[in-house]
Structures are given as structure tokens and as C-alpha cells.
Amino acid sequence: MADADSQRCVSALLNGITQRLYYGNTEITEEFLKxxxxxxxxxxxxxxxHDKMRSLLKSIASADMDQAQLEAFLTAQTRKQGGGAVSPEQAAALARFWKTHRSRVRESLLAQSRWEPALRGLKWRVDLHTSASRGQVSSSPVALVELELGRTGESSEFVCVEFDEQKVNLVLKKMAELQESIDSIVHRS
Known part of the structure; x- marks a missing residue:
């Protein structure tokens, strides 16, 4: 196979893998591509x-490599010994493909990682309660939090929550614990 033909086929293979993996096109199968x-x-x-190209594409996409990172990564892949090595034609096809499709793949990954319904907005303020439920006068501060929740393409729902000082401290404590958990996972890997 000539170099141009080889690069064209690798580009088409990468496109097919991307269609299935990132854009949800189930009509593109391994059998069809073969x-x-x-x-x-x-x-x-x-x-x-197929597995090698898919693995490389996943690595490139998950790292959201810029051109310099991609060039270093592909250079390392071409210098590998054995069956895992990437040919110069494959590396060139990967570089050209990623330059063209990077932003679209990134958008697809972001869309796949969003939870629905999503938090669209948050407003908060601190007020003083001037009266309590039984006519007693109270001047304790309360936090009023309004959350805007919604799904893509639908109108938002609003949730209003009122916190006293104790509940605010509890929420802050839970958020600190969550941050510690995330930090411990991130620093382990």
C-alpha cells in the first residue's frame, strides 16, 4: 500500500473509531471498517x-493533547520496539486527524461527562431573621440559596434552601471532607 493510501486508510479508520466512540454512531462497526x-x-x-489506533486515540483525547504534546507522544510511539510501535505514516495520519477533530472530540467528551439535570445557576445571600414562627423576635443570620437546575433543551427548575449558621457550618464541613477525598484520589494516581 502506498504511503498516501496508507494514511488515507488510517485516517478513515480513526474517523470510524471516533464516530462510534465519541459521537455514538452505532452503524460504524469493526466489521464495517475492516x-x-x-x-x-x-x-x-x-x-x-484497530485496537492500537483506538487506544492511541483514547490516550490523546483523554489528555486533550495540544500539538506539542501530540508530537512528543507520537515520536515516543514511533520509537517503541515490537508490535506496539506506530509507523511514521500512522503517526502522520494521527497528527493530521487530531488537529482537525480535537475540539469536536473534546466537546463530545464534555457532553458525555455531564450529569443531568445540571446546575445552571446559583444565587445566595445572607439575611437576618427578624421574627420567628411563634412571634418571638430573633436576629440570627440565615443563608438563602437559590439553585437553578435543568436539563439540556428544557426550562429550568428552581430550588430555594434556607440555612442557619449551624447548617452552613455542616455543609462547609462536608465540602471539606469531599475535597480531601478528591485530593487523596488525585494524589494517589
């Missing part, structure tokens, strides 16, 4: 190539 692009390859050869 029959359309690499009909002359055995199943095992194609599976090895």
Missing part, C-alpha cells in the same frame, strides 16, 4: 491495528 478499509487483512491483523 470490509471497507482493510479487506485484504486477516481478522487478527485488523483487530490489532
Amino acid at each position: 470490509n471497507e478499509l482493510y479487506a485484504e487483512m486477516t481478522e487478527d491483523e485488523f483487530r490489532a491495528l
Whole structure:
């Protein structure tokens, strides 16, 4: 296969993998890609190539590599010994593909990682309670928090919560514990 043909097939393979992996196009299957692009390859050869390209693409996408990072990564991949090495044609196709598709893949990853309904907005203020429920006068501060929640393409719902000083301290304590848990996980890896 000529270099241009090889790069074209690798680019098409990367596009097919991206369509399925990041854009949810279930019509693009491994079998379809093999029959359309690499009909002359055995199943095992194609599976090895497909898995290698998919793995590389996932690594590049999860790191959201810029051009300098990508160049260093691909250089390291081409210098590998054995079956895991990337050919210069494959590296060139990956670089060209990522330059074109980086922003769209990133948007897809962000969309896949969002929880629904999402927090769209938050407003808060501190007020003084001037009267209590039984006519008693109280001047304790309260925090009023308004959360705007909604799903993509739908109108928002609003939730209003009132916290006294004790509840605010409890929420802050829980948030600190959550931050400590996240930090311990991040620093372990």
C-alpha cells in the first residue's frame, strides 16, 4: 500500500473509531471498517491495528493533547520496539486527524461527562431573621440559596434552601471532607 493510501486508510479508520466512540454512531462497526478499509487483512491483523489506533486515540483525547504534546507522544510511539510501535505514516495520519477533530472530540467528551439535570445557576445571600414562627423576635443570620437546575433543551427548575449558621457550618464541613477525598484520589494516581 502506498504511503498516501496508507494514511488515507488510517485516517478513515480513526474517523470510524471516533464516530462510534465519541459521537455514538452505532452503524460504524469493526466489521464495517475492516470490509471497507482493510479487506485484504486477516481478522487478527485488523483487530490489532484497530485496537492500537483506538487506544492511541483514547490516550490523546483523554489528555486533550495540544500539538506539542501530540508530537512528543507520537515520536515516543514511533520509537517503541515490537508490535506496539506506530509507523511514521500512522503517526502522520494521527497528527493530521487530531488537529482537525480535537475540539469536536473534546466537546463530545464534555457532553458525555455531564450529569443531568445540571446546575445552571446559583444565587445566595445572607439575611437576618427578624421574627420567628411563634412571634418571638430573633436576629440570627440565615443563608438563602437559590439553585437553578435543568436539563439540556428544557426550562429550568428552581430550588430555594434556607440555612442557619449551624447548617452552613455542616455543609462547609462536608465540602471539606469531599475535597480531601478528591485530593487523596488525585494524589494517589
